[in-house]
Amino acid sequence: MKALRADALLAAIVIVVAAIYLVMDAHLPSARIGDPLGPKAFPSLVGGGLILSALLLFFETWKKRRALGDSNGEAPTEASHPVLLLAMVAWTALYYFCFERLGYPIATPLFLLGLLSVFNRGRHGVNLAVAVGFTAVVYLLFSTFLGVPMPTGPLPI
Secondary structure, eight states: HHHHHHHHHHHHHHHHHHHHHHHHHHSSSSOOOSSSGGGGGHHHHHHHHHHHHHHHHHHHHHHHHHHHHTTTSOOOOOOOOOOHHHHHHHHHHHHHHHHHOOOOHHHHHHHHHHHHHHHHOOOOHHHHHHHHHHHHHHHIIIIIIIIIOOOOOSSSS
């Protein structure tokens, strides 16, 4: 149950920080030229994403607590795996190294697929769909709607 309480506390802290972040974002001045939304779009997306993530963590914690029957027993937790942590750091470093060379549309789904294959074993179709779908949505959001140039690598996009 300690892990579940820690998750709920983390979610609550993230919601408070995101709310403060969004309040500060509301005080940003609007651009007088160009896009009327100006620099406010990206911080609002980040704040909204933080709140959505925290709410999903709350929901997951609630589901786990219900599954355990709200017993006072300790929830089963995995032992810490320093080798896994080091592998994730190395995988992330490789992603950053390859990001410009391969471009966002190639490097990001490969990176996500590697992580999802470890943490969501045996669900190859779901992992591939999430990795490709997330990459496509974020690429379209940044390149099309926000006008942020994303590295395309060898792809002629």
